[in-house]
Amino acid sequence: MKNVLLKLLLLVLIVNTASAQEWMKNLEVAQALATVQNKMVLMVWEETTSYEYPVIVKDTKGRTIFINNLYEDEQVSPLIWEHFVPVIVSEYRYADLYEKIKDKRSQKYLDKFNDDSIKIMDINGNILNVDYSTEDFQNITALIERYSLNTEFIAQELQDYKQDKNFYSAYFLASKYLDLSMYAKPRTRNDIIQLSNIYINEAERLISKEEQNEHTALKQRCELLKLQEYLLLKRPKKVIRQLKKIKDEEVIESNKPFMAFMYYTAYMSTGKSEDAEEWKSQISSVNLKKARMIINLNR
Template sequence: MKNAILKLLLVVLMVNTASAQEWMKNLEVAQALATVQNKMVLMVWEETTSYQYPVIVKDNKGRTILINNLFEDEDVSPLIWEHFVPVIVSEYRYADLYEKIKDKRSQKYIDKFNDDSIKIMDINGNILNVDYLTEELQNISTLIERYSINTAFIAQELKDYKQDKNFYSAYFLASKYLDLGMYVNKDVRANIVELSNIYLEEAKRFVNQEDQGEQEGLLQRCNLLGLHEELLLKRPKKVIRQLKKLKEEDIVESNKPFIAFLYYTAYMSVDKSEEAEEWKSQISSVNLKKAQLILNLNR
């Protein structure tokens, strides 16, 4: 552990001095540095760097400028380093990285993973900009505007998951990503929800490793978090329909406050304040504030 920390400190020192303009070549070290700096990782495949990679970027006067090669321009590199930790990943890593996501991701995610475009990842290697339409010329300024996210808000959950992947670390990271989704650029919110859902699906796969008597309640809680996702995507009517399908006898006691939060927020979102009021007394002050944030997003 001490050696790893010393290695990371050395990398940080190098990044801040002579090697500041160079992209990193080791994904794990880049992820470690992103952890320290509370940044996302900007990743490309090594083969992409073997040819001219033109991009466009806005200068400090708002003018759009063509950059002939992203990987050689001395002005763009510091800009990228300011907002991300950039890394070039060897093609030899492809098989190992693909194996981790095979049969666990959507086809559009796999397509993004495979292509030559820029990938914005969290420190666990999950891609955020899956839906970002890749123009003929990628706009670096737009990437920064949308995906330069300070991850300090979810830093603890990211670290907990990285250190020990289990139901709780995956679930709480998924939940925290949804909280983060309330504060990011609105154009990125759906991407954040999809990233959260990656961890939610993983949490579901971990359920069978927990005590058998708790598995039903944990799986139900995962399904409820899925409805929380729908609230961020402005689908409150769907949330209400799904909640009404729950039978009282099937509801786990520990999940009742979560259900109250979902009902309250969904009813308020469709301007049914009387129905929402029935649930308000069962909601904590923290979740009332969270509900208000969601309502503000949906207006």
């Protein structure tokens, strides 16, 4: 622990004093620094740096500038450090990192993990820009605009999950990511929702480690959280259809407030205020505020 803190102090000193900062070489230390700075991690495989990586970026006057090699340019490096914590990861780490995700991610995610492109990750190593593709040259300005997230809003949940991976830490992080997505632009919102899904799926896998008598309630809670994604994707009618398939006697008591929130938000999002009214009294003031935000997204 002391060794990690020492490395962090040295790296912070480098970041503050160097005009052209070198990229980090240790993933765990990069993640620790990103935690402190409330940033995402920008990661590439080491082999990628053995050849030129041309990119484009806009200057302060809005002009598009061609950069021959991302890893050697003294102008782009400070820009990247301003928005991310960049790290070059050794190929020797590949096998261990791949082993952790090979049976838990989509093929599209694994392809992104394997390729030579830039990967934007959270502090737990999960990739945000899975669907982001480039043509001839990586547009650094576009990458920053879409993926430079301030993670302060979800900092506690990120830390809780990193320190203790259990159903509740995974579930609450997934839920918080969905909340964060409400503040993002539509394209970024879709990416954040996909990232949230990683944690929902992880929460579902961890249900088995909780008390047996809680399994049904926790599984239903995950199903409702997944359904909430459609509210954020402007598909409230689908939410209503799916909710109506759940019989009243099947709703676990502890999940009834969540059910009420879903019904209220979905009905209000489709302009059916009379249908929504019967659910309103069952919703907390905090969730009513969140419901209003989602309703506004659907207008």
